[in-house]
Amino acid sequence: MELNKDELRKRLTPLQYQITQESGTERPFSGKYNKFNKKGTYICVVCHQELFSSETKFDSGCGWPSFNDVLEQGKISLHKDASLGLVRTEVRCSKCQAHLGHVFGDGPLPTKKRYCINSASIEFIEPETIASSQDQNTL
Template identity: 50%
Template sequence: MDKIRKTEDAWRAQLTPQEFAVTREKATERAFTGRYWDTFTPGIYRCVACGTALFASDTKFDAGCGWPSYFEALAPDLVREEQDTTLGMVRTEVLCNVCDSHLGHVFPDGPPPTGLRYCINSLALSFEPEAK
């Protein structure tokens, strides 16, 4: 897998200010405000920064948390997990493994079959509807 690396200025030119804040500065959008938290249209969710396919709509579920939630990534090597100790908590951060964009966090309270809840910022994603 080829890594995508760009300067901060190049990312700023490509992304909206809100997308940049989430993907490059690890900000979090407010719950129940993102464009995909309540979307259940069939399709693929891609990294907004590099276009890598990350999550399929058939793994998306309503976690009631206000962010898009998935029980598994499209392929395990497309996302990377790192320990996040900010805000006085210990969480597992999820990043795009191609461009290192911050996506959100993963928690062990999801549904079967994985028991995981990938809680992802809408601003870190673009959506490609399934072809009809």
């Protein structure tokens, strides 16, 4: 998916742009979805691909929204990140390659994964909104 950087700068907030396009990160405990517990789906702020379900969200205490699984395999891509003098696994949206966060192997069962995701890289959609947009697509 080819993205126009100028259009993205206009559409996204400066923080959203820095995180998704420049692999930045938000300060821990500052994101709007860190202590957020509504039921629904989290989508990519750039391309709106569905990524995570509230069913797999948990409070890891790390300061960022954490999920123990993706909504569906293939929704994200994983990349080696050796920045900051650490070797980590970066998580990107598979559709638009937006930086989302990192994944670690210290999450709860059954996956033992902790997808540590920046709030600024995702948006929350309530179940009614998803059902409504799917109904409109079938008309």
